[in-house]
Amino acid sequence: MTISDPSEALAAVGIHRAYSGVKALRGVDVTLRRGEVLGLIGPNGAGKSTLVNMLTGYDRPDEGAIMLDGTDITGWPAHRLARTGVARTYQRGHLYRDLSVRENVEVAALATGRSRAEARGDATGLLELFGAADRSEQPARTLPHGLERRLGVARAMATRPNYLLLDEPAAGLNEGEIGEFGEVIRSIAATGVGVLLIDHNIRLIMAVCERIHVIVQGRSYLEGTPDEVRGSQALVEAYLGRSGTQ
Numbered sequence: 001m002t003i004s005d006p007s008e009a010l011a012a013v014g015i016h017r018a019y020s021g022v023k024a025l026r027g028v029d030v031t032l033r034r035g036e037v038l039g040l041i042g043p044n045g046a047g048k049s050t051l052v053n054m055l056t057g058y059d060r061p062d063e064g065a066i067m068l069d070g071t072d073i074t075g076w077p078a079h080r081l082a083r084t085g086v087a088r089t090y091q092r093g094h095l096y097r098d099l100s101v102r103e104n105v106e107v108a109a110l111a112t113g114r115s116r117a118e119a120r121g122d123a124t125g126l127l128e129l130f131g132a133a134d135r136s137e138q139p140a141r142t143l144p145h146g147l148e149r150r151l152g153v154a155r156a157m158a159t160r161p162n163y164l165l166l167d168e169p170a171a172g173l174n175e176g177e178i179g180e181f182g183e184v185i186r187s188i189a190a191t192g193v194g195v196l197l198i199d200h201n202i203r204l205i206m207a208v209c210e211r212i213h214v215i216v217q218g219r220s221y222l223e224g225t226p227d228e229v230r231g232s233q234a235l236v237e238a239y240l241g242r243s244g245t246q
């Protein structure tokens with residue numbers, strides 16, 4: 001697939017969004033292709049979570065369009081997008097803490113139209129993939145932090161997405177857990193899912209992403225391979241606030 005093929009991509013085109021005069025996004029163009037891991041980085045408050053909200057139907061842009069596999073889906077609500085193959089995780093929790101680990105995954109599968117048998121089968125496979133099979137009958141609240149983060153991704157995967165948007169999934173993980181998490185992300189992309197990865201851990205981003213998109217002050221600022229971005233003076237300036245983009 002090439003970058004010019006819009007038929008298998010989730011794209012934000014010319015997105016603007018302001019909240020009570022605060023311009024959170026003011027010109028973002030980003031394309032997530034199936035089967036790739038695309039990193040989304042930028043300083044605090046750059047607009048990364050706001051963009052994820054746009055791409056997943058939790059908010060709508062003031063200007064611009066969201067395109068899914070060549071169809072304009074701007075303004076579609078989140079539940080409709082979830083059923084159409086777009087899944088996300090959140091910076092915090094969103095788990096059902098008193099349900100078992102297995103039930104958390106099954107509920108997500110049922111919510112997007114799976115039968116009970118399918119939901120059970122999917123949950124078994126996902127808990128295996130995410131290294132949580134031996135904890136599947138425990139309440140979610142008893143999980144250590146690393147497994148809790150993975151359960152959030154397993155729940156998103158239970159909707160059988162074509163696109164998976166991960167908002168700081170590795171926050172609070174130790175180095176070993178981050179390494180394992182990176183491998184899980186790569187294995188998800190290898191099944192043909194497009195993964196958008198937001199994280200402040202640049203080492204994780206560099207290790208797992210094919211391309212990296214940088215947002216600064218609500219604008220698309222730079223995009224390239226890890227090597228291109230690593231060597232970019234513009235990136236250093238963006239993080240040090242000397243970008244001159246006002």
Ligand SMILES: Nc1ncnc2c1ncn2[C@@H]1O[C@H](COP(=O)(O)OP(=O)(O)OP(=O)(O)O)[C@@H](O)[C@H]1O
Pocket residue numbers: 019020022023024042043044045046047048049050051
């Ligand atoms: N619902 C909202 N109401 C008001 N302002 C908002 C809202 N959502 C986002 N903003 C503002 O938009 C800007 C971008 O925020 P956003 O959370 O998208 O940044 P971010 O890049 O995800 O930051 P971080 O890395 O700290 O998570 C910030 O100035 C934020 O305060």
